[in-house]
Amino acid sequence: LPAGLAAFLAAHIAYIWLFVHDGGGRAALVAEPVRTLGVAAALAAGVTMLAWLWSALGRLRGPVIVYVVALCAMTAASFTLPYRLWPAMAGAVAFTASDAILSAELFKGLKTPWTPYAIWGLYYLAQALIVWAYLS
Numbered sequence: 001l002p003a004g005l006a007a008f009l010a011a012h013i014a015y016i017w018l019f020v021h022d023g024g025g026r027a028a029l030v031a032e033p034v035r036t037l038g039v040a041a042a043l044a045a046g047v048t049m050l051a052w053l054w055s056a057l058g059r060l061r062g063p064v065i066v067y068v069v070a071l072c073a074m075t076a077a078s079f080t081l082p083y084r085l086w087p088a089m090a091g092a093v094a095f096t097a098s099d100a101i102l103s104a105e106l107f108k109g110l111k112t113p114w115t116p117y118a119i120w121g122l123y124y125l126a127q128a129l130i131v132w133a134y135l136s
Contacts, residue, residue: 005067012070023080038079046072056107091129098122
């Protein structure tokens with residue numbers, strides 16, 4: 001699991017760099033306060049997920065905290081992108097949803113027959129949306 005966290009953390013860091021580079025930063029949030037709702041939702045999702053998972057994380061608390069911070073930062077940064085890159089915003093949200101379901105399965109044992117389909121479906125959708133945003 002730590003190697004998987006590290007690999008996906010690297011992806012989030014790359015996306016953070018890309019979104020910060022192409023986004024409008026704080027100016028975009030000030031100019032259009034509705035974007036701040038997306039940032040707030042990303043942060044709230046991260047805090048809520050960490051609080052819910054906390055007792056089950058054990059020795060992985062540190063790495064999971066770092067991962068969740070990166071995930072939230074990636075999603076928050078996507079909300080500063082120009083509207084022509086809206087699929088990347090949707091992709092960041094799908095990536096967050098995929099990771100939330102995976103976390104529920106791994107740390108809380110919430111596994112259903114559809115869980116793997118949801119995790120991988122949202123993950124591939126996320127990647128496809130982000131790529132689409134940059135290729136269109």
